[in-house]
Amino acid sequence: MIRIGNASGFYGDRFDAVREMLTGGDLDVLTGDYLAELTMLILGRDRLRDQNLGYARTFLRQLEESLALAVERGVRIVTNAGGLNPAGLAAAIRELATRQGLDVRVAHVEGDDLLGDGFPGALTANAYLGCWGIVECLNAGADVVVTGRVTDASLVAGPAAAHHGWTRADLDALAGATAAGHVIECGTQATGGNFAFFTEIGDLTHAGFPIAEIAADGSSVITKHPGTGGAVTVETVTAQLLYEIAGPRYLGPDVTTRFDTITLAPEGPDRVALTGTRGEPPPETVKVCVNTLDGFRNSMTFVLCGLDIEEKAALVRRQLDAAVGPDGLHWTLARTDHPDADTEQAASALLHVTVKTPDAKRAKAFSRASVELALASYPGATLTSPPGDGTPVGVYRPEFVPQSRIDQVAVLPDGTRRPVEPPTVFAGPVADTPADPAFTPGPTRRISLGTIVGARSGDKGGDANLGVWVRDPAAYPWLVHELTVERLRELLPEAAGLDIDRHPLPNLGAINFVLHGLLGQGVAASTRFDPQAKSLGEWLRSRHVDVPEAFL
Structure with missing residues (x-):
């Protein structure tokens, strides 16, 4: 088996996790997931300011203190922190290795960026690539592999496929690795974080990050380093399997993973076996994450205390409508107030208002107009923040393009550019309609x-x-x-x-x-x-x- 750990579930996750995972126990590969739909928008705005940016800079700072440790322990690193600029991050890692006197072979994967290729007006347009570019890089001896927008699970499926020598035809194995990758991609959500029954989990003060031990047939055991916080149970794994999916057929660029075939079973403390996963050919299309800019937004919150909450809210609404116009204003009254409350906060409701507008000046004027009501509105008028500028609004939409349209390239440590051919066998749509089990009502x-x-x-x-x-x-x-x-x-x-x-x-x-x-x-x-x-x-x-x- 290959032992693959995760050290990041999003751009902003625990900074020390890379070092903790490298020092906490044995690993073969350490992955880091930094990308989400919102992250691509953030990186796109970064790149508007500086074309040399567009990658997760936090990851580079993490490597400054941990790259030597990874080399010493023989742990390979695979990450999508390259974002919109995987070549730029790969070059920065090489510079870092040179400064630290380390012999590190760095490779990266390109081909996800479709900006300007049929998506006019987009800030970013990135296809979700599969695992085979990562496989090519690892087979060429890369110690660090940087990607752009690959599917989150590909960060795990790629090292597993390279280690076990799988081909595109090994659909069940790829599906098993994809399921394991889906479990560990969000970091500590697999070890008790954000878990519904969190009061039953061990100490969550400092939860450990997850590990997938993946066997040659694609089955796996989900675990974590000994002595780390949180817990790995059948239910924590179940919760993560259900996270951000749709139907039983989980579509990916390399394999369709049948989530309705996964079997979970405990295999000792903090160890859950994931077996039986079946795979089918992938769909003919891949998803493209498209972000566009759509004006500006700004938000303010009014505190309404005591009596006449509805009337107070109505007065503010009339006043602000008159001051800036009602177009683009979105109101929410949160009735957090309690009658006869014994604290001022418990007696208060919150009136949230957000403006969305194509005019940056109007977005700023909105918050100024809100503050100007402080002495001219309802009794006890209070705001939770000072006025400020509006922020750009990004709109995400999914698009789909044929797999044949993607020119995925693995850029190997020696600079060789190796094209990655798309799949040629695809699955058609299938309706999933399992019969409902019988149920007899009772008290x-x-x-x-x-x-x-x-x-x-x-x-x-x-x-x-x-x-x-x-x-x-x-x-x-x-x-x-x-x-x-x-x-x-x-x-x-x-x-x-x-x-x-x-x-x-x-x-x-x-x-x-x-x-x-x-x-x-x-x-x-x-x-x-x-x-x-x-x-x-x-x-x-x-x-x-x-x-x-x-x-x-």
């Missing part, structure tokens, strides 16, 4: 859904993903019958008018929902209270439903 008790159900939620552009699972497999038939699309709309009224996809996953005791359009134009443009839908699952778990007493 119930009205209680929070989260008493017996866990959840994990997140964003996919303007859509939200919401995965739920039962703790007791016997409760799964009840969950399937209880949590229909219509019932979900009742429990989450903000989703009442949305198109919702529902995907049962009996092998995981789970259902995954995709709520289309909940986040509007995506994270950077969303005016929703929770723009990345990270708390959507916790909201659902807090709702009261009639739960069979047999499961309590």
